[in-house]
Amino acid sequence: MTSFGVVLQQTVGADLLNLLCNRDTEKVRPIVTRARLTSADLALLLSPGAEPLLEEMAQQARRITQARFGNAVSLYAPLYISNKCSGSCPYCGFKRSQKIKRRTLSIEEVEAEGIALSRTGIQHVLLVTGDCPGKGVEFLCDAAARLKKRFPSVTVEIPPLEEDEYRALAQIGVDGVTLYQETYHKPLYNQLHRGSPKDNYLYRLDALSRAGNAGMRKLNLGVLWGLSHWREDALKLALHARFLEKNHWRSQVLLGMPRLHNVPDDFAIPHPVSDRDFVHIIVAMRIFLNDAGIVVSTREKPAFRDNLLAIGATQFSAGSKTEPGGYSAADQKSGAQFEIDDQRSPQTVEQDLARLGYDPVFKDWDRGFIS
Amino acid sequence: MSDKLVIAGREFSSRLMVGTGKFSSAAVMKAAVEASGAEIVTVALRRVDLDAQSDNMLAALDMEKYLILANTSGARDAKEAVRLAKIARDGGLPPWVKIEVTPDPRTLLPDPVETLKAAEELVKDGFVVLPYMPADPILAKHLEEVGCATVMPLGSMIGSGMGIRTRDAIEIIIDNANVPVVVDAGLGLPSHAAEAMEMGADAVLANTALAIARDPSKIAEGFKLATIAGRLGYLSGPGAASREARASSPLTGFIR
Numbered sequence: 001m002t003s004f005g006v007v008l009q010q011t012v013g014a015d016l017l018n019l020l021c022n023r024d025t026e027k028v029r030p031i032v033t034r035a036r037l038t039s040a041d042l043a044l045l046l047s048p049g050a051e052p053l054l055e056e057m058a059q060q061a062r063r064i065t066q067a068r069f070g071n072a073v074s075l076y077a078p079l080y081i082s083n084k085c086s087g088s089c090p091y092c093g094f095k096r097s098q099k100i101k102r103r104t105l106s107i108e109e110v111e112a113e114g115i116a117l118s119r120t121g122i123q124h125v126l127l128v129t130g131d132c133p134g135k136g137v138e139f140l141c142d143a144a145a146r147l148k149k150r151f152p153s154v155t156v157e158i159p160p161l162e163e164d165e166y167r168a169l170a171q172i173g174v175d176g177v178t179l180y181q182e183t184y185h186k187p188l189y190n191q192l193h194r195g196s197p198k199d200n201y202l203y204r205l206d207a208l209s210r211a212g213n214a215g216m217r218k219l220n221l222g223v224l225w226g227l228s229h230w231r232e233d234a235l236k237l238a239l240h241a242r243f244l245e246k247n248h249w250r251s252q253v254l255l256g257m258p259r260l261h262n263v264p265d266d267f268a269i270p271h272p273v274s275d276r277d278f279v280h281i282i283v284a285m286r287i288f289l290n291d292a293g294i295v296v297s298t299r300e301k302p303a304f305r306d307n308l309l310a311i312g313a314t315q316f317s318a319g320s321k322t323e324p325g326g327y328s329a330a331d332q333k334s335g336a337q338f339e340i341d342d343q344r345s346p347q348t349v350e351q352d353l354a355r356l357g358y359d360p361v362f363k364d365w366d367r368g369f370i371s
Numbered sequence: 372m373s374d375k376l377v378i379a380g381r382e383f384s385s386r387l388m389v390g391t392g393k394f395s396s397a398a399v400m401k402a403a404v405e406a407s408g409a410e411i412v413t414v415a416l417r418r419v420d421l422d423a424q425s426d427n428m429l430a431a432l433d434m435e436k437y438l439i440l441a442n443t444s445g446a447r448d449a450k451e452a453v454r455l456a457k458i459a460r461d462g463g464l465p466p467w468v469k470i471e472v473t474p475d476p477r478t479l480l481p482d483p484v485e486t487l488k489a490a491e492e493l494v495k496d497g498f499v500v501l502p503y504m505p506a507d508p509i510l511a512k513h514l515e516e517v518g519c520a521t522v523m524p525l526g527s528m529i530g531s532g533m534g535i536r537t538r539d540a541i542e543i544i545i546d547n548a549n550v551p552v553v554v555d556a557g558l559g560l561p562s563h564a565a566e567a568m569e570m571g572a573d574a575v576l577a578n579t580a581l582a583i584a585r586d587p588s589k590i591a592e593g594f595k596l597a598t599i600a601g602r603l604g605y606l607s608g609p610g611a612a613s614r615e616a617r618a619s620s621p622l623t624g625f626i627r
Contacts, residue, residue, distance in 0.1 A: 036546060036571075040608060058622035246547050249512050275626045307625040 001209065004243050005202045008184070011039060011239060019043035020231045025052050032056050037288050042238055045284040046231045054280060061283035061311045064290050073353055074293075074315045074361040075346060076124035078157070079113050080324040081105050081143060083335050085130030087196040089182070090267045091224065091260060093322075093337045094130045098264060100335020103324050110143045114150050116327035120319050121346045123363040124153040126178060128337075131197040137165045141172045148173040153365040155218060159197065160207035166214035175365060176218025177211040179204070180256055183228040184236035192227070205240075212248030219244050220295065222256030225273040225281070234281050238288050245291070254293035254315065255285055261299055262339035275304065279311065286312035298342040305342055306356060318342075318349040374606070376574055378411075378551055379467075379499040379520040381438075385410045386568065387598040388440070388553065390578025392418070393530075394587065397431040403587035404432065408595040412437045413469055413576070415444040416455045419462075440501065442469040449488035456493055468493060469523070470502040479529040483510050487517065494518035503555050506537035511544045511552075522548060523576065525556040526567065530579040532559025535566055545571045561590070561597030568601025 020043045022028070028050045031041045044050065050057065082104035085094040093100070105113065117125060125147055127140065140158065148154050155176035156169060166177065183189050186201050193199045208219045221240055223233045237255065244253045259278055260269045273281070282294060295315040296305050305316065321327055323336040344352065346362075353360040375382040388411040394400035404412055412432060419429060419441075432439065441459040446452035449472065456468040470493065472486045473479040481503050487510065493500050499520045504510055506524035514522050524541050527533035534557060535541065545552050551573035558564050564575045577594050584590040 036542060038608060055621055055623045062622055246549065249547060279623060279626055304625070307622075310622050 001213075001247060003202065003206050004209065004240055005205050007243055008205075008236060008239065012236060016040065016043045016235065017232070020047050020235060022047035022049040025049045028053055029056075032060050032287065039235075039239060042284065042288045043235055045287060046234050046280070050284070051276075051280065054276070054283070057283040057287060058279070058311045061286035064286055065310075065312050065314070068291055069293075069314045071358045072314070072361050072364075073309060073358045074124065074364050075122065075318045075349065076126055076153075076155075076315065077117055077120070077122040077317055077320050077346070078126045078128045078322065079110070079117060079147070080322060080326065080337070081110060081127060081129045081140075083130060083324050083337065087131040087193075087198055089192060089196060089198065091192075091227065091263050091269075093262075093264060093335065095264065098335065103334040105324050107139070107142055107146065109325060109328070111146050112328040113325065114147045118150045120327070121350070121362060122319065123151055124155070124365070125151045126155050126157055126317075127174075128157045129159070130337075131159050137161065137168060141168055144169060144172045144174045152363050155220070157220075160204050161210070163210040163214050166211045166216060170215045175216065176220060176254075177208060177216050178220035178222075178254075178256060179207050179211075180222040180224060180258065181205060181237070181240070182224050184223065184233050184240070185228040188228050208244055209247065212244060212251050217251055218254060218293075219248060219251045220254040220256050220293075222258060222295075224258055224260055225278065226260030226269040226271055229271055230273050230277055230281060234284065238285055241285075241289050241292055245289070252293060253289070253291075254295055255289070256295045256297070257282065257313075258297055258299055261341065279308070282308060282312045298340045299338060300341055302342045302344055302352070306352060309353075309356070309358060316349065318344065319346040374602070376551060378501070383410045383438075385595070385598075386574040386602055387564065387595055388413065388555075388574060388576040389581060389591065389594075390442075390576065391415070391432075392444075393579055393582035395582075399587055400582070401431040403581050403591040404437070406588040406595070407577075407581070407591035410436075410438060411440050413440045413442045413578070416441050416459050417445040419459075438467065439464055440467050440469050442471050442503075443489075444471045444473070446470075446472050446489075447474040447485075448472060448482070449485040449492065452485070452489040453492050453496075456489075456498060457496070460498070466497060467499040468501070470500060473529075481505055481525065483507060486510075487513055490514055490519050491517040501553070506540040506544065508540055508543040508547060511548060515548065515550050519550060521551045521553050521573075523553045523555040526554050526563065527557030529556045531557050532580060533557050534559060534563040535570075538570070541567070541572070542570060558594075561593035564594050565597040565601035565604070568598055569604040571605050574598075 028044045083094050084102050144154050157178040189201050241253050293314045294312050296313045297317045298320045323334040350360040376386050385408045387409050389407045389409040390413045443452040443455040452472050460466050470489050472482045490500050490502050501521045503523045511522045526535040553574040554567040554572045555576040558577045559580045567575050581587045581591050
């Protein structure tokens with residue numbers, strides 16, 4: 001299969017990048033309500049010329065979201081296995097220069113975390129690890145095998161793997177992979193990750209294709225909003241999602257929407273994304289990718305997050321702890337990857353969603369389908 | 372800008388394919404095929420006499436000028452389709468085959484299960500396979516995965532001239548395809564061909580509409596121009612076609 005890297009090179013040229021700079025609102029207006037958008041249409045939707053049409057775009061995004069997802073919002077929580085990391089990504093709370101308490105859970109501790117987390121009502125767990133050599137795929141398989149006894153859905157957010165390794169996880173019962181490219185801007189990517197285990201743009205870029213080949217049912221991609229210019233990253237992200245939908249048509253494609261807020265003190269967010277820009281991205285994604293799940297994490301504030309449901313978001317994390325051991329041994333105070341802006345418990349999120357007219361869904365998958 | 376149709380690595384300037392059945396004579400057929408500008412011409416194997424040097428149908432066509440695409444019309448299952456294709460290749464026709472498996476002689480609807488089986492076997496055997504198929508997006512992906520060079524969903528029943536009644540499904544097929552999509556069957560008027568091309572189809576195939584028109588050559592030219600017109604419409608990114616928006620309560624008021 002063609003690498004998305006090749007597709008990206010062939011598709012995103014001067015023509016599309018020029019459209020991203022469009023300032024003519026009238027060029028954008030007819031596109032907002034059109035079906036089956038082209039990549040040129042997408043570029044126009046992301047352009048400055050689209051900004052006066054944000055409300056119209058939000059209305060269209062709402063119609064599409066309602067038609068495809070109704071009022072259901074699925075909930076999940078991350079389970080951090082380790083905050084040890086040999087990476088030096090300057091924006092991350094786990095980078096090796098951070099003076100934090102480091103910890104890797106033993107398999108028994110993972111199980112204890114699973115018990116504590118499942119008591120909160122969460123049934124979809126996302127296993128997270130940093131780039132830490134030593135904890136191989138066998139450990140992840142073991143962890144997944146134990147967790148799936150308690151959780152109908154187990155997905156992973158881990159460094160990119162080989163296809164065989166993804167297959168091993170899939171066979172154990174892992175049903176999805178989350179992997180963010182961080183930024184599609186290759187020079188910036190290389191600059192940020194030089195000398196880090198992540199220092200291979202293309203290997204990361206094609207990882208979700210390998211996961212799809214291995215039979216993973218959910219492919220969750222994203223960028224860290226704030227690292228690079230959002231218009232160009234949004235364009236490439238959407239094209240990547242469309243590529244995965246087309247070539248891994250048995251898998252559901254989801255977009256993660258992590259926005260940089262709380263970063264290490266020695267790092268300044270290069271291209272901050274405002275609330276208005278963030279909404280612009282979400283509605284453009286929804287209009288272009290009608291069927292993609294859109295995941296918004298607890299990095300966003302409660303009221304802001306809830307408002308995003310009307311315009312495209314379909315999945316929330318809830319009650320998240322971003323430090324290993326956070327659910328069962330909170331007193332140990334290991335270092336967290338990022339500060340949580342939405343501190344609500346799963347139950348509070350559930351009640352708030354119901355009050356707003358949404359159906360909070362804890363279980364929408366069953367491991368019986370695969371093992 | 373070059374806008375060639377590429378099938379299995381071979382380039383074609385025309386995006387209209389035509390069939391050779393149902394014409395009143397070989398001469399009328401030949402004139403119509405020429406007027407259509409088509410470069411790919413389908414021939415029903417059951418009609419061809421590969422042993423006779425002077426086979427009416429093939430003799431009428433300049434084999435250098437056209438790619439003769441044998442079809443398995445009349446086959447009721449995969450086994451029959453595979454046998455027909457092999458006979459054609461052994462008889463000297465190019466190893467390109469349009470699979471048609473139509474077990475129901477009344478509707479001539481393509482059998483999805485047998486079509487997929489035949490496609491898989493013929494691809495393995497080295498054929499360039501173009502399958503006529505129901506307008507089913509999942510079947511299209513399966514056919515693509517077994518190695519078909521195109522997919523050919525039907526617009527409506529063969530010979531019905533009803534145009535594109537499977538629009539929604541064909542749109543999904545087009546959006547998801549990695550191989551050319553050829554809308555085949557049911558195109559009764561040039562405007563139907565234009566409609567398919569405007570939707571983003573890579574090519575169209577017409578036969579009965581040409582064969583039964585009072586002036587086959589004239590309608591063949593009409594199809595030729597309509598195919599080009601539809602293609603230009605698609606490539607231009609039309610601005611007028613959009614669904615109407617209905618305003619409701621503001622959704623972006625929460626942004627500070």
